[in-house]
Amino acid sequence: MAFYHIISRREAALAVADLSTGSRSWPIWTHLGLMDIRQRYRRSRLGQFWITLSMALFVGGIGLVNASLFKAAAADYIPYLAASFTVWTLVAGLANDATGVFTQAAPFLRQAAIPKTVFVLRVMTRNLVAFAHNLAIVPMVFLVFGVWPGTTALLALPGLALLLAAGFCAVHAVGVLATRFRDLPQIMQNVVQLAFFLTPVMWRPEQLGPQARALLSFNPFAVYLSLVADPLLGRAPPLGTWLAGVGLLLPLAGVAWILFARFRARIPYWL
Template sequence: MFDALSISPRDVRLARQDLAGGVTAWPIWTHLGLLDIRQRYRRSRLGQFWITLSMALFVGGIGVVNASLFRAAAADYIPYLAASYIVWTLMSGLANDAAQVYVQAAPFLRQAAIPRTVFVLRVLARNAVAFAHNVVILPVVFALFGVWPGATALLALPGLALLAAAAFCAVHAVGVLATRFRDLPQIMQNAVQMAFFLTPVMWRPEQLGSNVASALSFNPFAVYLSLVVEPLLGRAPPASSWAAGVAMLLPLAGVAWLLFARFRARIPYWL
């Protein structure tokens, strides 16, 4: 078992070259990410702006219904729902796409020696474009309900950076495993669906009580969600949330590096 996960100096060198080559090839992965979005809405009159419209309709419809169900003021609940669901859509998109990152890139990997990291960054670029389309809704929602986060909203930027770093590592790790084990994409879809109900997207942590809410610190989706959503609503995340985000990132980066360095060369043969 341990021999199977041992990494030779050559593996380390090639993995480093792949990471460096992938990052510097930014014109390729940005173009591929944009192309994915355009292809998804090809021949549609609104094109990729369907992303924004769909999100706006969801937030408006579900926000009114859930505010009534939870007996919460719409002016308080709908801005929270808008911010949390937009960030959740980013995270769930990254998680689901991670399981298809190399399978989707099979035509490229079979024909050319392209750094594998290019396709990991393609996934991040694609989901970043969709997030950019969705996030424009927030100023409108905040203006309608009188929410002004002030300078605290800038703390969402390091939160997004930490989320992007975790996503970069997770896509590397899950991508390798899902290429070898083809049941993993279905497992990931079901896991993400379950995580949706266990993460404070449609509901607030305060609704669970302090004892139960503390368990959310073990939910990585909840941790990274709070690091972005709370600043957008004008509340600075506690230091414990930042510490939890970093603590989850470090072992994830280690596992991703181990899997990528050891099995990077085998990916084209598994496709």
């Protein structure tokens, strides 16, 4: 089917305007994203630092238990868990929050013509803030166990950029579908839970055989996790992982564009 049969010129122009105007409205989406974090820990003594404390307790407790179960040295396993689980919280947070990006914004969307992209960037902002709080644990763990990733850690920046680009597209696509099909949030929660066990967060890829390890390149969660977590641990991701990250992003961006441009105007009526 020709592209213009899927999206009309008017729909494409309105979608571009939404993306452009929404991206420039950074005071709105940064305020909303930060307000979401503040509301979650309202009246708490520690406030947002509960995010950091929870991560520290998890890494310390589960790290010691799993190091014993996997018969690995704690000094080797706990830094790995700290880096991988920190990145996983960002990946899983974006996936889960994508299902409520527009339904959560229903009071705004029903009353004003606000660009839908504002609420996508709201989700991105609050997950990035939580990620920054969790990331503070990683250098502390590295310092305790004497881990120094060197300049390889800088590769985490382009990896994070790819992850955020994929997340931006996924939140748009999943957000549109979840607004129309209200069973999708429950489906996504189960998908993310299953992906947690199929992604090398608690275990290392080296623990798999060569054939099973090759299948990880078809797991988008594992690909984007590796692009950020591996450099933090001083390991440069192989070229194949970078290519997989780009290769997964391109069709995801295409699907997100089609869904958003085609059904953007219907979102307020589905709420």
